[in-house]
Each structure stands twice: as structure tokens, then as C-alpha cells.
Amino acid sequence: MLTKFPGSKKPHSSLRRRILQGMLALPAAMLLSHSALAASTAEVNTTGLAVTDSTVKVGILHSVTGTMAISETGSVQAEKLAIDQINAMGGVLGRKIEFIQEDGASDWPTFAEKSKKLLVNDKVAAVFGCWTSASRKAVLPVFEQYNGMLYYPTFYEGLEESPNVIYTGQEATQQILAGIDWVVKEKGAKSFYLLGSDYIWPRTSNKIARKHIEKLGLKVVGEEYYPLGHTQFNSVINKIKLKKPDVIYAIVVGGSNVAFYKQLKAAGIDMTKEKPLVLTISVTEDEILGIGGENMVGAYASMKYFQSLDNDNNKKFVEAFKAKWGKDIVIGDVTQAAYLGPWLWKAAVEKAGSFDIDKIKAASPGIELTTAPEGYVKIHPNHHLWSKTRIGHAQLDGQYKVVYETKELMEPDPFPEGYQ
Amino acid sequence: MFADYSMAELTSIFAMQAFAGLILFSVFVLMALGLAIIFGQMGVINMAHGEFMILGAYITYLTSHIFSEYAQNLFDIYFFVAMILAFIVTFALGALVEWGLIRHLYKRPLDTLLATWGLSLILQQIYRSVFGAREVGVTLPDWLMGSVALSESIEIPINGLFVMGLTLIIAVGVALMMYRSRWGCQVRAVVQNRTMAGAVGINTEKVDRMTFALGCGIAGIAGSAFTMIGSTGPTSGQLYIVDTFLVVVFGGASSLLGTIASAFTISQAQSTMEFFLSGSMAKVLTLLVVVGILMLRPQGLFALKIRR
Numbered sequence: 186m187l188t189k190f191p192g193s194k195k196p197h198s199s200l201r202r203r204i205l206q207g208m209l210a211l212p213a214a215m216l217l218s219h220s221a222l223a224a225s226t227a228e229v230n231t232t233g234l235a236v237t238d239s240t241v242k243v244g245i246l247h248s249v250t251g252t253m254a255i256s257e258t259g260s261v262q263a264e265k266l267a268i269d270q271i272n273a274m275g276g277v278l279g280r281k282i283e284f285i286q287e288d289g290a291s292d293w294p295t296f297a298e299k300s301k302k303l304l305v306n307d308k309v310a311a312v313f314g315c316w317t318s319a320s321r322k323a324v325l326p327v328f329e330q331y332n333g334m335l336y337y338p339t340f341y342e343g344l345e346e347s348p349n350v351i352y353t354g355q356e357a358t359q360q361i362l363a364g365i366d367w368v369v370k371e372k373g374a375k376s377f378y379l380l381g382s383d384y385i386w387p388r389t390s391n392k393i394a395r396k397h398i399e400k401l402g403l404k405v406v407g408e409e410y411y412p413l414g415h416t417q418f419n420s421v422i423n424k425i426k427l428k429k430p431d432v433i434y435a436i437v438v439g440g441s442n443v444a445f446y447k448q449l450k451a452a453g454i455d456m457t458k459e460k461p462l463v464l465t466i467s468v469t470e471d472e473i474l475g476i477g478g479e480n481m482v483g484a485y486a487s488m489k490y491f492q493s494l495d496n497d498n499n500k501k502f503v504e505a506f507k508a509k510w511g512k513d514i515v516i517g518d519v520t521q522a523a524y525l526g527p528w529l530w531k532a533a534v535e536k537a538g539s540f541d542i543d544k545i546k547a548a549s550p551g552i553e554l555t556t557a558p559e560g561y562v563k564i565h566p567n568h569h570l571w572s573k574t575r576i577g578h579a580q581l582d583g584q585y586k587v588v589y590e591t592k593e594l595m596e597p598d599p600f601p602e603g604y605q
Numbered sequence: 606m607f608a609d610y611s612m613a614e615l616t617s618i619f620a621m622q623a624f625a626g627l628i629l630f631s632v633f634v635l636m637a638l639g640l641a642i643i644f645g646q647m648g649v650i651n652m653a654h655g656e657f658m659i660l661g662a663y664i665t666y667l668t669s670h671i672f673s674e675y676a677q678n679l680f681d682i683y684f685f686v687a688m689i690l691a692f693i694v695t696f697a698l699g700a701l702v703e704w705g706l707i708r709h710l711y712k713r714p715l716d717t718l719l720a721t722w723g724l725s726l727i728l729q730q731i732y733r734s735v736f737g738a739r740e741v742g743v744t745l746p747d748w749l750m751g752s753v754a755l756s757e758s759i760e761i762p763i764n765g766l767f768v769m770g771l772t773l774i775i776a777v778g779v780a781l782m783m784y785r786s787r788w789g790c791q792v793r794a795v796v797q798n799r800t801m802a803g804a805v806g807i808n809t810e811k812v813d814r815m816t817f818a819l820g821c822g823i824a825g826i827a828g829s830a831f832t833m834i835g836s837t838g839p840t841s842g843q844l845y846i847v848d849t850f851l852v853v854v855f856g857g858a859s860s861l862l863g864t865i866a867s868a869f870t871i872s873q874a875q876s877t878m879e880f881f882l883s884g885s886m887a888k889v890l891t892l893l894v895v896v897g898i899l900m901l902r903p904q905g906l907f908a909l910k911i912r913r
Binding site for chain 1: 610614618621622624625628629632730733737738739740741742743744750751752754760762763764765831833834835836837838839840841843844845875876877879880883884885887888
């Protein structure tokens, strides 16, 4: 199932133009005999979702207030853009998408409550939302109990696989293994210092990283966690200086990120000299806005998407995103993953020929998107995406330059054997 | 853990670690001073302290933009202008808040807690609406970035030294104002006995307003200085508030000397333990020690004898 983005330009032959003209007459014909052309609502919606002859309701559930608003704003923008574009192309099964936006307010019980409201009261056909693992864990029982569909955009620690969730970000092994392989092969790294904020994602990710490093016969010289929101890193920076690792593997998040990189620079560690080299999986272009390009220049990040990716899909995506949300905006990995959500759902609905959740679940594995900004993606039977992993090199202007990408798509493996 | 290292390496690491501790100490003092003045002198717990700090940070952000737009050649000194502006704006807002909110609640100290907490939420949402939910990056002049190399292997962060110097100036300034100026004399009189102070002709309302505004103004300067070491976002103030309260309560609420002593104890304990243990464990142990000492000495390290 291929999905075309609007505005994808191909040379127009005269035959094509005539077909297009013919298609322009279609809406008029549809008005006359709607049910004859579009499948009737009773057929495509047997479970009482909020689908009418002309519209379908979906939910957007992110934090737009509270601590997490920093990160989740981009996802909301991406999802709205995708919905706009799909509507401009005629919607899904001839129905315009209408979204109901709820605010999770950075509070996990609120997420659970709002997701129940979306599924039970509003009967939405799909929900695009959640960002932190904690919020996803909070809504998961609700989605499984009331049989809803969640498209979750963030790269995360894995160890989960629900039929009711499509994970459009990378799970940990996809993100981590290729990055470490690259730094070992290209930069000759022998020793690593693992550093993270103290919660499930950095801890699980570092566990995978440590196993992988030790499998390669290399050394982890330190592993440390700091409370969320920690702002003083001078002591650990001294410790790093003492241990002299080749690579600082950093999974620091949120406001701590800003403090960490500013203090690293102030302590005289120039990341452009790569002694030690800094490799992160938690700093996207979004975060660099807060850190400042001058404090981040020289660091490497391993993830699946960078705004600077050079391909036609991405150029169109970045252009449309800026047209809708302002020219100064930056787009990070998660924002792009959030953008895939509505498109993957549309493809699944069209493949299933129905809005029914069970049919979408069955139809999802194998769905491909050739028009994704990151390139080609495909849904694995475990509901994660096949995707490439890339290494970006942070530049002074706050963008990453892509210096490497995996040749093959990385297989998602949320329960990696030998890494737990 | 030190067996693999040469003596020279160890010496330089310990020197740098000592500086790390001193820098943390300055940071603690700077962020706690404003709160200590308000809490200690007025008995008002200002939950919006962190938001006043972030207001200072946002002022710095705006100033850096204005300078890079209109006065590029003066960019090197913009930071000083920004700090003065941050002080003026947060001072003014503090006076306004005292006038509109706090002065109606002096007889109900618990309600000031709730009111200032509400204020902090309001301010956060205002920042979010005005500056966006994302953190903003504050560009620093070049001379404030990087480090000074004292020897080949001892490197001291410049922004850390800057914070140390600033803390020293502000602490001395506050001490002079409190103990050498007429205003300070009035403040102390009001603290010791509000009714009598009023009876001898001190305008207690004006003293209260000035005290609250001064506390907020110092928070603004602190916030401005912390753009060098931390993040500037709508909720960044929350990152500092716990440590700030810890320092003030541990030091004994009404003593500025206590605040400084407690900042020193906590910062040294934390930075030493962070070096030998992991970050989360260091935090846990620091909190445990503080809780333990407060159980034995509920009034904090230093306590003033006050007639209630």
C-alpha cells in the first residue's frame, strides 16, 4: 500500500491532465450518489466509532502544558500537519479527518483519564499521542480494555509490544547498536563512559549499550545516573576527565541536557576535538534550540531522522512544516515520527477497507510508506517500524550533518535476546 | 579507585573537584539568598521564587537579542546590562506582587504558600504563552565561555568563577544593607517586633514591600547568571526550587549566616559524594543527612531568638 503526499510533482503528460480533469468532475458525481461511490458508513464502521458519511474523528493526546510541553509541542504540530495534508487529498475512505485535541498536562493519570474520554465518550477511530514512556504505560491498559488504536511517536526503551499500539519511533536496539558500531569502526573507540538521567529509558538503553560494548570486547569505564532536572554536572565531568574515556555516551534529558552541555564546554572539553567524543541518543534539533548550537557543536547523535536529511520527501516535508508553523521552527526525530502516525493509520484503514480497530490491527503489519521524510518505512508484525539509523554531526547552526546511515533497514526488536 | 593514576593527575583532579564544590556553593548561595531574605525577614514562603529567577533568565535572553540586533559591538558587555535589567524588572514585579497579593495574607502564612504557588503556575503559563513551550538558548559572549587553565591539567570553568565573584559581591552587598544601612536597621526592627517597630514610627508596610521586592530582585540576578550553566524554559525554575528550600530550611529560616553555612555544607557534601558515588545516590545521601540533622535541630543550623 503506497501513500502519496500532496504536491509530489511528476511530469504531467497530456493524458494525465485529461484524467485529472475527469477527476475534477468526481466530487459532483459523489454529491449525487454518495453511497454508490464511497463505501457506506455501516460497512466501514461496524463497531460504532465516530465515523459519519463525510467525517471521521481522531484524537490527539499530548502535553501542551507542564514540563513535557517542551518536547511534545513538535509532535502535535506534526500530527496536525499530516491531518491537514490528508484532508487536502480527500481524507480517508472519502471522509475528512476531524481531530479532538486533549491535554495530558505532563501528568500520567491525566493521560489515562483523557484517553478514556477519547475512546469511550468521543469514540475516536485512532489516537495520536503520548511522549514519555510513563504516559504510554499509563494509557496502555485503557487502550487495551476499550480496544483503541494508539500511534506512539517517541524513540523508547522497547520491552513492550501491544496490538493496540503502533510504535512509529525507534526502539532501543535500533537506535543504539548502529551508533556504537559506527563509533567503534570509524573512530576507533575503545572505552566508554555511560551517563544518563535516572529513569527507565536511559537505564534500559545503557544496559543494551553496555552489553553491546562488552560483546565487542571493549570497556565501559563508568556508568552513572543523575536525577531528572539535575543542574550541576561539574563533579561527574571531573570524574570523566580522570577516567579519560574515548566516548561519552550521554542520555541526559530535559533541562539537565542544557546544564550538562554548557558545563561540559565550560570545563574545557571541546567536543570538536573528539577527545573524548560525545555520542548521544537524546538530543534532537529541538533540544539544541535550548542548549545552543555553540555548546553542542562537534557532538554526534544516533537516531533515525535529522532535519537536514537530503531527499525529496524530506524537503517537501520541511517546506510544508515551515509554511504551516513558521520559518524558524526546527524538526527533530520525534516530530518526524509523529508525522508518520496519521499516514500509517490512513494506509491501514485503506488496506483494511474499514475503520474497525480489529481490522486495522490485522492490516497494519506489512504496510509501507515510501513517502516518509526519513525515507522508506514498513510496519513489522511486532508493530514497530523498520527504519534506517543515522549518525548526525552537530553543527554550529544547531543542525546535524548526516555523516553515516545504515545500508539496510534495522529490524525492530523490542525484546532483544542477550541484551536484557 | 585511585591506584591507576599518577600523583600529578590526582592532585589536579582534587583541585578541580574543590573548585566544583565552591562553584556549587556559590550557586546555592545565589539562589537561596533571595528566598532567605523573604522567608527569614517576613515569614512568607515564596513558592514562585524559581519563576522569578526564570524571569531574570528571560530578560537576559531578550537583552542578548536586542544587543545582537542593534549593538553588536557592545555584545561583550551585554551580560552586565542584562543583570541590571533583570534586577529592575523582578524587583518591580516583586513590589507589585507584594502590593496586590502578599500584604493581604500576612496574618495567614499558610495561605501565602498557596497564593505564591498559584502565582508560580500563572507565571509559568505566561512564559509558555509568550516565549513558547520550548527552552530558549541564551547566547553568551565569547569571554564567558570555556575555561582557564591554571596548570596543564587544572582547568577551571570561567562561568563558574563568574558566579563565584557575583555571589561574593551580592552577599557582601546584602550584608551591608542589612547591618549597616538605615533600611536594614528598620527591617531587623520589624522582624524582632512588628508592633513596637510600627509604634516608633517605622513604616512597616513599606519595609515589607522593599524586603519582598529585594528578595525577588536577587532571584532575578541569580536567574540571569544561571543562563550560563542551566536551561531557560517555562518550567526551569522548578529545577532550582527544591535545592533552594533545602538550603534555606537547613540553615535556619531567619539567619542569613545560616543560609551561607548550610549552602556550604550541602554543596560540599553533595559534590564530594557525587565524585565518589553516582549522582542519584549522592542526592539520596545528602537528603538523608539533612533530614537527620533537622530531626535533631528543627530550627536549622542557626536560629535567631525572636520575641513572638
